[in-house]
Amino acid sequence: MSTAVTTWSLEQTSPDDLRPAAEPSGDVRIVRAEVPSAEFSRFLYTAVGGDIRWTDRLGLTYAQWQEIVERPGAEIWVAYEKGTPAGYVELDPQDDGTVEIIYFGLLPAFRGRRIGGHLLSYGTARAWDLAERWPDRVPTKRVWVHTCSLDGEHAMDNYLRRGFRLFDTKVTEEPDTPAPGPWPGAHA
Template identity: 45%
Template sequence: MPAVTLQYLEMLSPDDLRGKPQPMGLTIMEAQVKDYRFNRFLYQLVGEPWQWTDKLVHTDEQWQSYAEAKNLRTFVAYHRGSIAGYYELRQHPENNVEIAYFGLSPKFIGKGFGGYLLTHAIENAWCWGPTKRVWVYTCSLDHPNAIHNYQARGLQIYKTEERV
């Protein structure tokens, strides 16, 4: 397997956000009733094309501990009744909020939804408590436009690493 490049990005002020407008017909809702099975479904739906496999070996108990934790929030984008994408926000100590997972469903890639979904994620991260930093990481296995979307919204690379 070839080496994978990971890029970590951060935003240190909500003023750095360069948002995209909401596309017509796209709605985003928080999954306020937590159910680890839903998070597992979203992870598989969105992550399959990008080889998100690390959590596929997790037990139900591990999924439940992760997805139903108090420091995790899940938001789902819908278009015409179908799941267009999702993101998870995870609150860390020292008022850091991670965009833990973010992506579009395969049928919705290239429709112009990613910029607004990321805008929504960053806005919600800043509004969650006294947030001092929003961060995310992406890798060379993700969609080639992922890093461009993150940077276009105002996130800055602060670390790059290679993994074999």
């Protein structure tokens, strides 16, 4: 059996497109993970994407994962609530001044608490000013992201409210597979 999955691609073409969300109340901080760590990156990936079928990186070796996080200009920004990782944004810069928000999301326990809009706003702003931290990179001219019908119910609305505009839609058939969860048996 298979499921029709719709993937939407969205973009901003100017830093002026960004419409930031209000900061959430409480002790929420966003910090860049400056030490490239395959282990930490994989933890974030599985913790955020485990229940929404993120599987494309699960087959990577340690060396492949480390290569991704060590790419010059690649950045991971992590939201913490009271010292606990709540979610992350991973930026993947291209040589032409395009930056893709390649992964973005919250751990299930932190969804619906107004952290996501703030994290997306912050991560998008960091995509726009990425060249300030990486002098060998060309200035950002475009920030883009994709989301799909398997992502959280508020994902598309969050992107639109932050000023992203739709530029492509694709529908594909994907095999019905259960969400892997962050580890076997994590979700009933």
